[in-house]
Amino acid sequence: MNAIDQNAIQTLFTEARTHNVWLDRDVSEQTLRELYHLMHFGPTSMNCQPLRVLFLKSQEAKERLKPALLPGNQEKTMQAPVVAVLGYDTEFYEHLPRMFSHNKEAKSLFEGKPDFINATAFRNSSIQGGYFILAARALGLSAGPMSGFNNAAVDEAFFPDGKVKSNFLCNLGYGDASALFPRQDRFAFDEVCDVL
Template structure:
């Protein structure tokens, strides 16, 4: 791949993309959610470990279950969003490695090593969550990622009895551009980067 995306595409994914907090009343259908996942799953994870697990919270009943676990500042925007994704990671991801990384016994790298399991699941699940947001933007949705919620409460409500832990939440839908704040500053390359 040597072609550079055009400016319109780069703007949609990064330069003009914003974190939305106010949503238009437009539904997000199953086909679009599946298409977002189908794009995000193609991006790289170490040893193709794919630890991200997604729970798309869309129905009024599911939103009501999520609401008590949200920080006060996240309640209104989350209840108004067409979909809220609970982006989780599976601490048993390595059981899928014989299928996902079949050319070696990658499962043995993790089995019994809790620290390595947690580090790998969290790191790669976070990467996949970022890929998910880029995929959503690429397919025309706006996003609003959040970390203001009770992870233990969400895990007990939605992932009880599983090996899945919640990482962050992300609202998906069609944002109202008229309700955006001014874009916060971004640091220059020399502020935070070095080339050695």
């Protein structure tokens, strides 16, 4: 496997920014399908793939979400072409006979263990959320991930059967670069890393 070139690194990491203001430009369903297709190749433990995504495009769907948002997140979310609700399936293990087929005991490792189920689902859906943001950037989309919302209210509005729980939200579209905040500082390697 070869390293990606500098342009790709800039697109995915060094030049990519979190956007709060959006251009009036549609994001097609085909682009959302491509985003998912790229994202779903990323690894998860036991290939459990607990992430579930609702793409809110209609104004009606976004209005259902609005009461759950903190005030500072409402305007940018209502203006985003797409709002992705990223959740995790608490019954992901039911699919392990298909997704982790070489281990016939995989499903039984989770049955009756809600703490293990929730920790695994939350952790791996978060990992998949990272792939989701990178896949969006790879397709030329801007992403605005956020956690400033009431999870219980989102779950009640969009996942009423209780099987799926919300993890985080991610606004998607084509960001207005003229409205970006200055880039904030990042920790240096020596501040947060050790090599043992």
